[in-house]
Amino acid sequence: MTASRPTMEDVAARAGVSRALVSIVFRGAAGASPATRERVLTAAAELGYQPDRRASRLGRTRTRMLGVVFGVGHAFHGDLVDSLYVAAADSDYEVVLSGVTPRRREDEAVRALQAERCEAIVLLGSTLPARALAELASRLPTVSVLRDVRAAGVDVVRTDDAEGLRQAVAHLHALGHRRIAHADGGQAPGAAERRRGYRTAVRRLGLAELPLLPAGLTEEDGARAAGAFLAGPAKDRPTAVTAFNDRCALGFVDAVRRGGVGVPERLSVVGFDDIRAAAYAHIALTTIRQDADALGRLAIERAAARLDEGAPPGRPAVVAPTLVVRATTGAPR
Amino acid sequence: MTASRPTMEDVAARAGVSRALVSIVFRGAAGASPATRERVLTAAAELGYQPDRRASRLGRTRTRMLGVVFGVGHAFHGDLVDSLYVAAADSDYEVVLSGVTPRRREDEAVRALQAERCEAIVLLGSTLPARALAELASRLPTVSVLRDVRAAGVDVVRTDDAEGLRQAVAHLHALGHRRIAHADGGQAPGAAERRRGYRTAVRRLGLAELPLLPAGLTEEDGARAAGAFLAGPAKDRPTAVTAFNDRCALGFVDAVRRGGVGVPERLSVVGFDDIRAAAYAHIALTTIRQDADALGRLAIERAAARLDEGAPPGRPAVVAPTLVVRATTGAPR
DNA sequence: TCCTCGTACTAGAGCGCTCTAGTCGGAGAG
């Protein structure tokens, strides 16, 4: 099995050239004749040689590795990871994943990435205290995606959450809704902005600001909020709800329907994120779409700018969300 | 920013010892007096020194890295990743994640891991052809989790899928169901075994084997199967359905309910996996639980046995599933 | 004919660690 893998030395010997030449060929650098290049590649293939990235990174000054911390269970993080992989490849960076799970905390995930000598860290929906982020940013370019933090040196890439809620409320208002409530995300990244967006939008339209339905970021939280919703007397209920995110909206819709309240007949619901599942025909959630591709691309661009051009941390990059109307909203009866 | 991080050399100089001694301290190896150890640690802290893992792995013969390929959007993979992180830490291995996304194929993910010099590869629900797996296994210890493959050198860790379906069918039968159908997973890893398990169980109980409802592994697929289910005349419909997995079951239940068929009043549904979401109060899916912790632990054990003890690939490790009765099953009316 | 220049290639010094084979000094045995 491990008769110790072939190294560059072996390839060089077989091709009858120096180690350096093999390196040139594998890096795609200039300075090797086509014929030799061919010969080296052939020798490598025969030996089943594959360059050792650890060693190559050690030898190089730059590692070109970008550490990405993500929540393993979070659907939208998955969409972002997809986009980060693509964007990084385009900029000739390599992404290294480090997952946060119920038994692996965010700071552990970050530490692992630092030990690997990633050149920059991208945090998806970080819940680290601002102090910890600033401390991290003092060591490495740090990009916080989805979470707006004011911490020294931390770059922020996020969706315009408030604008998203403005669109959601405007959509519901246009449909004729006047009693619109918000299922709140509490401490979750982005929740404060969305809460604020809801309040501003409602006030501007001259509508009543209804009490928040305490929810959170999972389906379970949404279902819990539905409980609170159903508990009130039917005639006082809002006719529409904007949810903190899609997962929350999904749980909310599900629970409310089972409580006998039809969606969208009796209640309209708007989510946030536009996770893949929201688009599924059987769910067809009206939602505020976060542009995962744009967010991913911007995050990589920020990191690359800091690294390649020595750019200072910039002001938050804010991506516009878009309303996606599907089947969970309609005119109130 | 990068005034080039401190190295062992810097720490050694500051603590007034040799580089080797610093190495000893950081590896926790024997051969340093408590006083010196303390001094080195202090110097390191003052400099903000953190050892470079790449370099340490290069110096070492063993990298003790385990590559894990997982589907970024798959809920159950997330549960497995959590358990793998824990199990690996216990065996003093380090897991390196490589995600499969809509735009990043499984073979790319595997290649990245090989280039990192992982010592073994763990594939979650691989869809690689058996040939490719055998080829991979000829280079590195390879463990296929959730997918039963007969490929030379590949270790398999999986749930007893057929037994799971036996339990599901037996549960439904005990409740009084006689017309039980299966929403099939098609080509997905494990689908063939579950299909077979369904057929065997139904036959043994003397029940009719109903036509498969073609589904798949996503909520969408489940909803599609529900369409087929609802299309038939009501009186010929099965009274219970076993679904390929939880996500599929969730989509199925949702669509069927909206088609006016109550669950569990008119139709009982059993899932498979017991993903976190299945347990949520508002979903409360009766399901066959795969033991993610056991699967993760066994996968690591297998890899470790091959690596540490030179053990040959063994026969498949099969984990028993368990029935978790929640609220989507009941007696037929 | 000599010199320059560019292309193809090589030597060898790192990169930041690990780890083997030492050295050194003092405590305990004889």
Add this chain to the structure above:
DNA sequence: CTCTCCGACTAGAGCGCTCTAGTACGAGGA
């Protein structure tokens, strides 16, 4: 008082690459 042994520590050779500073050589110009 010498000899051994052990614990504490160091020197230095790797690990598999990268990359700078070369060398060798043939073509082209004066």
